[in-house]
Amino acid sequence: MTRELNRLSARKVASLEEPGRHADGGGLYLSISKDGRRRWVFLFRWKGKLREMGLGTPRDVPLARARESATRARELVASGKDPLEAKQAEREAKTFGMLADEFIEAMREQWRNDKHVAQWQMTLRDYAAPLRSLPVDAIGTDDVVRVLKPIWSKKSETASRLRGRIERVLDAAKAQGARTGENPARWRGHLELLLPKRQKLTRGHHKAMA
Numbered sequence: 524m525t526r527e528l529n530r531l532s533a534r535k536v537a538s539l540e541e542p543g544r545h546a547d548g549g550g551l552y553l554s555i556s557k558d559g560r561r562r563w564v565f566l567f568r569w570k571g572k573l574r575e576m577g578l579g580t581p582r583d584v585p586l587a588r589a590r591e592s593a594t595r596a597r598e599l600v601a602s603g604k605d606p607l608e609a610k611q612a613e614r615e616a617k618t619f620g621m622l623a624d625e626f627i628e629a630m631r632e633q634w635r636n637d638k639h640v641a642q643w644q645m646t647l648r649d650y651a652a653p654l655r656s657l658p659v660d661a662i663g664t665d666d667v668v669r670v671l672k673p674i675w676s677k678k679s680e681t682a683s684r685l686r687g688r689i690e691r692v693l694d695a696a697k698a699q700g701a702r703t704g705e706n707p708a709r710w711r712g713h714l715e716l717l718l719p720k721r722q723k724l725t726r727g728h729h730k731a732m733a
Contacts, residue, residue, distance in 0.1 A: 533586050551593035553581065563589040565596045569605055576607050583698040592700065610700065617701045619662060620655030623647040623692045646685045647692070650674065654689070660702035662693065667708045668717055679721040686710065 528548040536553055539545055544552040544564070554564045563578035578584060578592045596606040627643050634640055648655070651670055654662060667689060674682045690708035697703065708714065 529590070531586060536581055536586055547586070547590065547593075549593055549597060551578075551589060563592075565593050565606065567596065567600050567606065569600070569607075574607065576610065577700075579698060579700050583694075584700075588698075614660050614701055615658055617659050617696070618655060619651070619657050619659045619692065619696075620647075622659050622696045622699075622701060623651070623655070626692050626695045629695075642684075643688060646681065647688055650681070650685050651689060659693070659696045662702075662707060664707040664713070664717070667714070671714075671718065675718055675721075683721055686714065 531545065531547040531553065539553060539555065540559070542555050542557045544554050544566075546552050550566050552564050552566060553561065555561050561582075562580050563584055565576045565578055567574055567576070576596060578589050581589075584592070599606045599609050627640060627647070630643075631640055634643075653670055654666060657666065667686070670689070671682050671686055674685070686708055690706055690710075693702065693706050693708055697706070705713075
């Protein structure tokens with residue numbers, strides 16, 4: 524592994540297509556499989572063996588964030604700790620509630636006003652209460668449906684917003700490496716097959732009553 528750092532650029536990452544490992548330096552590589560799948564990996568030696576740790580895909584994890592993750596991993600190796608074990612322990616400790624609160628704080632500055640922030644906090648605190656104590660990487664479709672079903676027909680607008688907010692928190696968790704796999708809160712091609720379509724409000728003029 525080369526010690527030279529920051530060999531790639533964001534433009535280079537976007538344009539690379541050749542299968543193989545493309546080094547950014549310090550153990551960080553952009554790995555491209557023969558079928559075109561792209562992901563960040565960190566290579567390190569642990570007890571004499573070369574090991575690999577996945578850091579997410581370039582779509583979810585930009586170059587700068589991948590470098591930050593690689594730096595933390597190098598620091599762990601230097602201190603005598605296995606980055607893979609540390610990552611697993613961190614994933615087990617991260618709950619949906621923790622990630623939801625972190626996401627709201629991260630987005631607070633770019634959202635419109637305090638009322639918008641309060642709405643996010645309320646829905647993810649009250650309506651998503653059954654999810655908050657669950658490890659974020661263990662949340663599945665059944666968990667999401669269980670939260671949405673009680674209000675899906677009675678409070679359709681709130682339920683729709685709640686679903687979208689859960690989806691965004693889980694996407695953010697995946698980008699941070701706290702979970703893997705498909706998002707169980709996505710609508711298209713997934714929850715739309717399990718929940719009825721929302722009833723839209725009727726707009727416009729109505730026939731006069733007799």
